[in-house]
Structure formats: C-alpha cells, structure tokens
Amino acid sequence: MGAEVKQTIVEIIAEQAVLEPSDISLDQSLEDLGIDSMGLVEAIFSIEERFDIQVPFNANEPESSEFDISSVASIIAAVDGLIAAQKAG
Amino acid sequence: MNRVVITGAGTINPLGHSVAATFEAMREGRSGIGDLDIRDVERLTVRIGAQVKGYAPDERFNRQQQALYDRFTQFTLIAADEALTQSGLSFSGQLAAETGVVLGTSGGGLGTLDDNYRAVYEEGKNRVHPFIVPKLMNNAAASHVSMTYNVKGPSFTVATACASSNHAMGQAFHLIRSGLARVMITGGSESMLCFGGVKAWEGLRVMSKDACRPFSANRNGMVQGEGAGIFVFEDYAHAKKRGADILAEVVGFSMTSDASDIVMPSQQGAARAIAGALTDARISADQVGYINAHGTGTAANDKTECAAVASVFGRQADQVMISSTKSMHGHLIGGTGAVELLACIMALKDGVIAPTIGYEEPDPECALDVVPNEAREASVDHVLSNAFAFGGLNAVLALKKIG
Incomplete structure (x- = not known):
C-alpha cells in the first residue's frame, strides 16, 4: 500500500510540475517544484479522486490546514494517514 | 457631457426585501448568512450561504410567469419594481426609445440549468420544459425588465464574474453621459445557491465553512449570497426638470x-x-x-x-x-x-x-x-x-x- 501511494502521489505532483516522476525528490517543497496555489488545488483534487478520500484543505489558510503540504514526503504521509482514517471500518 | 444621477433604487437580498429593510440591517450590522436550505445540502462540504429568506414566488408571480422567470429574473423584477416606483417614471414615445436596461449577472439562470441537468442526467428524463432556454439565458432578466416597462433603447447583459454589476452600471453611466440614452435601468442579480452552483465553488477551496470575516486576520474565505439590486440612472437635466428625488450622482x-x-x-x-x-x-x-x-x-x-x-x-x-x-x-x-x-x-x-x-x-x-x-x-x-x-x-x- 505505502509504496503504491507514494508512487501515485509523486506522479500527480510531477504532472503539476511538468516534470518526470524520476525528477521529484521527497524533500522538495511544492514551491521548489514551481507549483502555485492553483496547481496545489488541482493536485489535491487528483489525490481525492485517485484514493477516494476527502482532503481537508482551505486555500485561504494553507498553513493552518490539518493537511501538511510542506514537502512531497509530508504530503505522502498525510495521505497515508487520511487513507487509514477514512478507509478504516 | 451629461451629468448622471440615481433617481430610484430597489433590492431583494439576504438582508431584506426592500432598500429600507437593507439599510436598517446594514445600520444594525446584521448578518444574512446562515445554514443553506437547498436540495442535497448534505452532499456539500460548504453548507452556509446568504439566502433570500421569507420569499414565496407564488405571492409575486403567476404560474405562466414562473415558467419563464428563473430565480435571478424574479429577483430582478422585484427590485426593478421598487426602483421604478421610487423614480416615478413611466415609458412611452421618445422617452421609451431613449431608455435602456443594462444588467450584470454571472450565472444567469444557473438554477434552471441545475434543475434540468438533474432531470435529464440524474432522473433519466428525455424531455424538458419548452421554455428552458429563454428562462436560463443570461439576458432573460434584462429582456423581461424591458418588456415589463416598455423600455426600447439599448439593452444588454454584462457578465464579468464578480464585477458584472459594476461593469453594467458603468455602461449605463456612459450611455447617459454621452447622450446615447436619457434613462437607464441598471444593476444586477444572481442566484447560484443551488447544489451545482455551490459544488462548483466548493471545488476552488476558497469558501469559508463558518463565516465571512473580511480584513480580519482569522478570515478563511468567502460566503456566497443571492439577490438583486436595481437602480434608475437618469440624465441630471431630465431629472431636475421633472422634479425627481435624487439619491446620488454618479x-x-x-x-x-x-x-x-x-x-x-x-x-x-x-x-x-x-x-x-x-x-x-x-x-x-x-x-x-x-x-x-x-x-x-x-x-x-x-x-x-x-x-x-x-x-x-x-x-x-x-x-x-x-x-x-x-x-x-x-x-x-x-x-x-x-x-x-x-x-x-x-x-x-x-x-x-x-x-x-x-x-x-x-x-x-x-x-x-x-x-x-x-x-x-x-x-x-x-x-x-x-x-x-x-x-x-x-x-x-x-x-x-x-x-
């Protein structure tokens, strides 16, 4: 599950950054990758669609959101957590 | 260049069904925002909005009119009635030819679109009411105002999203200032508080789930409302000559x-x-x-x-x-x-x-x-x-x- 989630998220982020998945490293931030607020909102939509989960995110207060978007790794961890919480039971 | 004044105002909005009621609510700092009462609200994550409350279409419009008037047109006609009554104007002959209607709207008859998409896609119906197109078109409200008041000059609808009404009123101002019109009925209307309308906005992730707090450090987004504001813009000399009450000058x-x-x-x-x-x-x-x-x-x-x-x-x-x-x-x-x-x-x-x-x-x-x-x-x-x-x-x- 973990590796599959990671691969899918890297692909989604790579698509927004117009890069190859192999060019993305986990410690990069979205800013490093040149993804703006619209790219972020689109990436979150793709994540929700792909994993059938709800991602709590308000573009007005990205930093106070429960969804940590500070790096590619933090997004993967957050999505893992949401899948576990929302698919449980 | 002609001077342009406002000689009539009308509204129906979440704060009140008239200008006087709206002024009172604004003076008292009342909020018109509350829980959304619309179909399928449980499928939305944004469940607040500023709806026009206490409005029953049946009390204002007969069945034939409702078949042609989307909610945004209904709001327009209610506000126009108040504005035209205040102005004291009626239109015939030369004045009718020199009067127009320029209104702003972004979604037009979005509620009609939403209802009928449901009918054909969700409910699988293969037939819709014959008046869906004239009911949902963005210029429906402007056209019904022109027909209701016999206004025969330049009339059109402006759609520039959140600036639609200001752009519309600016056009009305220019038409009178340049002498192309004597009187203009202007303003705008919106009614997007339906499932599809709110769902689309929800996707952008800029909507607040609790309140609209402009300029406050803890603001967290916008809250959608609905309603209309309609004004009578008039050439100053014309208004002065007939002794009209002037609300303000543009x-x-x-x-x-x-x-x-x-x-x-x-x-x-x-x-x-x-x-x-x-x-x-x-x-x-x-x-x-x-x-x-x-x-x-x-x-x-x-x-x-x-x-x-x-x-x-x-x-x-x-x-x-x-x-x-x-x-x-x-x-x-x-x-x-x-x-x-x-x-x-x-x-x-x-x-x-x-x-x-x-x-x-x-x-x-x-x-x-x-x-x-x-x-x-x-x-x-x-x-x-x-x-x-x-x-x-x-x-x-x-x-x-x-x-």
Whole structure:
C-alpha cells in the first residue's frame, strides 16, 4: 500500500510540475517544484479522486490546514494517514 | 457631457426585501448568512450561504410567469419594481426609445440549468420544459425588465464574474453621459445557491465553512449570497426638470484588466482602476470619505485590495473608511456590486457607514479603517465602490452626494 501511494502521489505532483516522476525528490517543497496555489488545488483534487478520500484543505489558510503540504514526503504521509482514517471500518 | 444621477433604487437580498429593510440591517450590522436550505445540502462540504429568506414566488408571480422567470429574473423584477416606483417614471414615445436596461449577472439562470441537468442526467428524463432556454439565458432578466416597462433603447447583459454589476452600471453611466440614452435601468442579480452552483465553488477551496470575516486576520474565505439590486440612472437635466428625488450622482467610472492570472488578483490592476475612477470623477483621494470594498474575505483579495487602496491614497489611506458589506449579505457574485451600491447611497444620503461585521483580529496587511462591526455616522461627499473579478477584470464607480 505505502509504496503504491507514494508512487501515485509523486506522479500527480510531477504532472503539476511538468516534470518526470524520476525528477521529484521527497524533500522538495511544492514551491521548489514551481507549483502555485492553483496547481496545489488541482493536485489535491487528483489525490481525492485517485484514493477516494476527502482532503481537508482551505486555500485561504494553507498553513493552518490539518493537511501538511510542506514537502512531497509530508504530503505522502498525510495521505497515508487520511487513507487509514477514512478507509478504516 | 451629461451629468448622471440615481433617481430610484430597489433590492431583494439576504438582508431584506426592500432598500429600507437593507439599510436598517446594514445600520444594525446584521448578518444574512446562515445554514443553506437547498436540495442535497448534505452532499456539500460548504453548507452556509446568504439566502433570500421569507420569499414565496407564488405571492409575486403567476404560474405562466414562473415558467419563464428563473430565480435571478424574479429577483430582478422585484427590485426593478421598487426602483421604478421610487423614480416615478413611466415609458412611452421618445422617452421609451431613449431608455435602456443594462444588467450584470454571472450565472444567469444557473438554477434552471441545475434543475434540468438533474432531470435529464440524474432522473433519466428525455424531455424538458419548452421554455428552458429563454428562462436560463443570461439576458432573460434584462429582456423581461424591458418588456415589463416598455423600455426600447439599448439593452444588454454584462457578465464579468464578480464585477458584472459594476461593469453594467458603468455602461449605463456612459450611455447617459454621452447622450446615447436619457434613462437607464441598471444593476444586477444572481442566484447560484443551488447544489451545482455551490459544488462548483466548493471545488476552488476558497469558501469559508463558518463565516465571512473580511480584513480580519482569522478570515478563511468567502460566503456566497443571492439577490438583486436595481437602480434608475437618469440624465441630471431630465431629472431636475421633472422634479425627481435624487439619491446620488454618479461621477466616475474606471475599468482595467490585470492581464495576469485567471483567479489571483493583482494590486496594480486594482490600483489602476481606483485611480482611474478618481481621475474620471475629477476628484482627489482626500475628497473620498468611504470606499465600499470588494472585500471577499479571502486571503488573496483582502490584502491585495488594501495594498491597492494604500498605494493610490498614500497618506490619505488612514483617513478613508473602507468596509465590506459582504460580511453581512455574502458575495452575490454578478449581483454584488449592485447591492453594495446601496451602502454607498446610504453613506452619501443618510450619513451612515455600513460596517464590516465578523471582524475579530487586526491584520497588519489590512491596516485600514475597515469600520469594524458597528456602523458609524459620518458625513461624506464622495464614495467609491470597488469590484475586482476573477479573470482580472476590475471596475470601480465613484458617487457624489447631491445637494
């Protein structure tokens, strides 16, 4: 599950950054990758669609959101957590 | 160039079903925002909005009319009735030919579209009512006003998202100022509070789930509203000659385009529009007592708008009052500038500045006098009304006290 989630998220982020998945490293931030607020909102939509989960995110207060978007790794961890919480039971 | 004055105003919006009721709510700082009462609300994550409450279409329109009037047209006709009654005008002969209707809307008959998509896609029906097209078209409201009042001059609809009404009223102003029309019925209407309308906005992730708090550091987004504001703009000499009551004078208008981003606002584009309205009105910043802000309550708009005002007003920025009445009536999208013009008229005519309610925490990026939470008495001679739309289309009006 973990590796599959990671691969899918890297692909989604790579698509927004117009890069190859192999060019993305986990410690990069979205800013490093040149993804703006619209790219972020689109990436979150793709994540929700792909994993059938709800991602709590308000573009007005990205930093106070429960969804940590500070790096590619933090997004993967957050999505893992949401899948576990929302698919449980 | 002809001078242009306002001789009639009408509205139905989340704060009231008339101008008097709206003024009272604005004076008292009342909120029209509450739990959304619409079909399938449980499938939305944003469940608040500023709906027009206590309105029963059956009490205003018969069955045949309702078959042709989407909710945005109904709101328009109700507001137009109040405005035209106040103006005392009726139209025939030459005056009818020299009078037009320019209205703003963004979604037009979105509710009709939503209902009928449901019918054909969700319910699998293969037949829709014959009047769906004339009911949902964006110009339906303008056309029904022209038919109801026998208005035969230039009439059209302007759709520039959140600036639609300001752009529409600016066109009406230009038509009279240049002599192409004597009287214009103008303003705007919106009714997007249906499942599809809210769902689309929800996707953008800029909507608040609890309240609209413009300029407050803890703001977390916009809240959608619905309703209409309609005005009678009239050539000053014509109004004077017939002894009309004049509510205010329209003295300036400016339009700019950011040419930068489809959703993010630009300080420079907004500032050029504000400065342009001052130039057009031939007034300086120190003469402006009040600005009705675009003030959506989003992170992006409010700080950009404050920076734009500060850059145009310079040292005068600390003297001017600027409030966002969206905190009370929500964001009426294409109709918003029209309802907000009422706050401008109230400021000029009654000397009451509508507050920005829901203001809880100062934001250093919005360090202007935002008239927090309580209305204020003040005599002002000139006011501005800002509208900055998605797509970077900006429209600012300047009004002046009459008398």
